Structures are given as structure tokens and as C-alpha cells.
Amino acid sequence: MSSLTPLYHPVTIGNVTLSGNIFLAPLAGYTDRAFRSVCIDQGASFTYSEMVSAEGVARGSDNTESLMERAKNEPNLGIQIFMPDASVALRALPRLLHYKPTIIDINCGCPVPKVIKTGAGAALMNEPEKIHSMIKNLKEFTDIPISIKIRTGWDDSSINYKEVASAALSARVDMITMHARTRKMAYSGTADWSALKELKQYVSYRDPNVVVFGSGDLYSASDAKEMLQATRVDGLMFARGSIGNPFVFNNTIRLLQHEKTTEPTIEEKLQVMLKQLYLMGEYAGEFLATREMRKHATSYIKGMAHGGKAKQALVQCTTYKEYEHVCKELISGNL
Numbered sequence: 001m002s003s004l005t006p007l008y009h010p011v012t013i014g015n016v017t018l019s020g021n022i023f024l025a026p027l028a029g030y031t032d033r034a035f036r037s038v039c040i041d042q043g044a045s046f047t048y049s050e051m052v053s054a055e056g057v058a059r060g061s062d063n064t065e066s067l068m069e070r071a072k073n074e075p076n077l078g079i080q081i082f083m084p085d086a087s088v089a090l091r092a093l094p095r096l097l098h099y100k101p102t103i104i105d106i107n108c109g110c111p112v113p114k115v116i117k118t119g120a121g122a123a124l125m126n127e128p129e130k131i132h133s134m135i136k137n138l139k140e141f142t143d144i145p146i147s148i149k150i151r152t153g154w155d156d157s158s159i160n161y162k163e164v165a166s167a168a169l170s171a172r173v174d175m176i177t178m179h180a181r182t183r184k185m186a187y188s189g190t191a192d193w194s195a196l197k198e199l200k201q202y203v204s205y206r207d208p209n210v211v212v213f214g215s216g217d218l219y220s221a222s223d224a225k226e227m228l229q230a231t232r233v234d235g236l237m238f239a240r241g242s243i244g245n246p247f248v249f250n251n252t253i254r255l256l257q258h259e260k261t262t263e264p265t266i267e268e269k270l271q272v273m274l275k276q277l278y279l280m281g282e283y284a285g286e287f288l289a290t291r292e293m294r295k296h297a298t299s300y301i302k303g304m305a306h307g308g309k310a311k312q313a314l315v316q317c318t319t320y321k322e323y324e325h326v327c328k329e330l331i332s333g334n335l
């Protein structure tokens with residue numbers, strides 16, 4: 001990407017072209033169909049499923065399958081799988097193809113001990129040859145673009161993202177996203193955006209067709225602009241910064257296109273929150289949706305006057321009516 005390329009632009013990943021380069025990251029426990037749907041409404045260029053166990057896909061587990069279903073307004077979807085090696089990836093592939101993923105992403109960054117113990121997630125950062133072999137094997141059986149989501153390394157003394165990128169490039173990977181933290185950092189400390197710049201330069205030099213995306217510490221439109229300018233990555237993924245704030249997509253796109261950004265009003269925020277709740281209810285039912293929505297709802301109301309009281313009320317809501325009541329009280333200032 002030259003310094004003349006606009007910061008917001010379409011992006012081609014393998015044989016797929018997407019209209020923009022501002023994505024929603026995979027977030028286990030958050031990026032379900034309902035949340036992805038409101039993020040798309042708010043301008044997200046592309047979305048990923050929560051990480052899905054390739055072993056679960058291979059076995060046809062119901063829980064796993066529901067993670068791969070699309071929202072109604074979601075023509076494209078990246079399905080992210082996690083597994084320890086290529087044999088599991090290949091066993092999962094036939095069932096995975098049934099869901100027609102736009103992109104298949106391999107999780108090489110999950111820091112959770114339960115996942116690491118199996119050799120999947122960030123454990124793969126220590127075994128670049130396994131990453132190579134997963135990509136190579138998948139590419140033999142499908143022309144769906146294959147991407148990987150990596151970290152900078154296992155810990156400070158083993159920063160090896162270039163080695164991992166090299167292994168992936170030689171297997172003809174289509175896209176590399178890096179969460180610019182080590183496994184040891186998990187989600188704490190500051191993401192190292194300078195590593196993103198280095199990765200982008202490294203990959204561009206080796207294969208300019210391979211797309212590099214950045215992740216880490218993106219909470220606002222101005223963060224996004226800063227990352228794109230500082231690192232020249234091809235695009236980025238909002239993660240924690242989008243929870244309770246899908247509006248960040250629209251604002252980012254506006255900012256990158258030199259348009260005025262606008263903060264949604266309380267009413268607008270709560271309307272989108274309720275939309276997400278009802279969307280979830282369509283497939284999960286009111287009982288589950290009202291429980292599952294609590295963690296999102298408390299993020300939507302962050303910073304609002306009487307937010308503390310509203311939070312207490314929201315985490316006890318068990319029906320749509322109760323949610324609607326708290327929203328009305330918040331808008332009228334009656335809490």
C-alpha cells in the first residue's frame with residue numbers, strides 16, 4: 001500500500017474483495033450473530049465468528065454449528081477455527097464448507113490455558129511449521145482464502161512473528177492479522193504497534209498480495225486512524241472497543257473519509273442495544289437472550305448519567321419488558 005492510498009479502502013483477500021478495511025475481530029463470548037448484525041448496520045466491513053473448535057466442527061456438535069450461522073444482513077462471514085494441527089483442520093473442512101465461509105481464519109493467538117494445553121491458539125506461535133502445514137493442507141482442498149490471526153510471540157524473549165509470517169507465506173496464506181501483544185501479556189499492557197509496521201513491511205516485501213491487518217488497543221475512530229497512519233497496515237479489527245459501541249465503525253469510516261463524526265444520543269444507543277437483544281431472541285429465545293445480553297447492555301450504558309443504577313437493574317433483567325423499562329427510565333432520567 002503506497003502512502004497515497006486512502007486509509008479507508010476496499011480490500012482484496014485471495015479471490016474475495018470486500019468493500020472496506022474496518023473489520024470486527026473475532027471475540028469469543030461476544031461476536032454472536034446478533035452483535036455482528038448491529039456492527040454491520042453500523043458500517044463494519046467484515047465480521048468473524050467467535051472462535052470455533054475444529055474438533056467440534058468435525059464431530060458436528062450442535063453448539064459449534066450454531067456459532068457458524070449467519071445473520072440476515074451478513075452476506076460475508078469469516079469463520080475462525082482453532083485446532084492443534086492440520087489433521088483436525090482437514091477433518092473439519094467438509095462440515096465447515098457447508099457454512100460457506102468467505103474466509104477461513106486460523107486462531108494462533110488464543111492465550112487461554114484450556115486451549116493452549118491442547119496445542120492450539122497461541123501455542124502454535126511456538127510451532128510455525130504446524131501453522132505452515134495447516135495452511136498448506138487447507139489450501140489443497142479449498143480456494144476459500146485462508147488467513148491466520150497471530151500474536152507477536154509467546155513472551156518478550158521469543159518475539160517471532162516474522163518467522164511465523166514467513167512459514168505462513170511459504171504456504172500461500174492470503175492474510176495475516178496480528179494482535180500486537182505476546183501470549184504472556186494476554187490482554188494487558190500496551191499493544192506494540194511498531195511490530196505491526198514491521199510485519200507489514202516484511203510481508204509487503206515478500207508478497208505484496210498478502211494482506212496485513214492490525215489489532216490491539218483500538219477504542220475509537222482516532223485510534224484507528226492513528227494505527228493506519230503509523231503502521232500502514234491494510235486494515236484493522238475493532239475488538240474490545242466495539243463491545244457496547246458498534247457506532248465506532250461508522251465514526252471510523254467517517255473520520256477516515258474526512259467527514260464529521262457524531263456521537264449517538266442515549267436514545268440511539270439504547271435503540272441499537274434493544275435491537276441486538278431482539279435479534280438474539282430470534283434464535284436463542286427471550287429467556288437466554290435476556291441473560292446473554294447483560295454483559296453487552298452494561299457496556300452500552302457506560303458513561304451515561306445514572307449508569308450505575310441502570311447497570312444494577314440491567315443485570316437482573318429477565319424479560320424484554322424489563323429491558324425496555326430500564327431504557328425508558330434512563331432516557332427520562334428517572335432512575
Ligand SMILES: Cc1cc2nc3c(=O)[nH]c(=O)nc-3n(C[C@H](O)[C@H](O)[C@H](O)COP(=O)(O)O)c2cc1C
Nearest residue numbers: 025026027028050051149179215216217218239240
Ligand atoms: C473477550 C475476548 C474474546 C476474544 N476472543 C477471540 C477469539 O475468539 N479469536 C481471536 O482470534 N481473538 C480473540 N480475542 C482477541 C481480539 O480479537 C483482539 O485481537 C484483542 O482483544 C486485541 O484487541 P483490543 O486490544 O482492541 O481489544 C478476544 C479478546 C477478548 C477480549
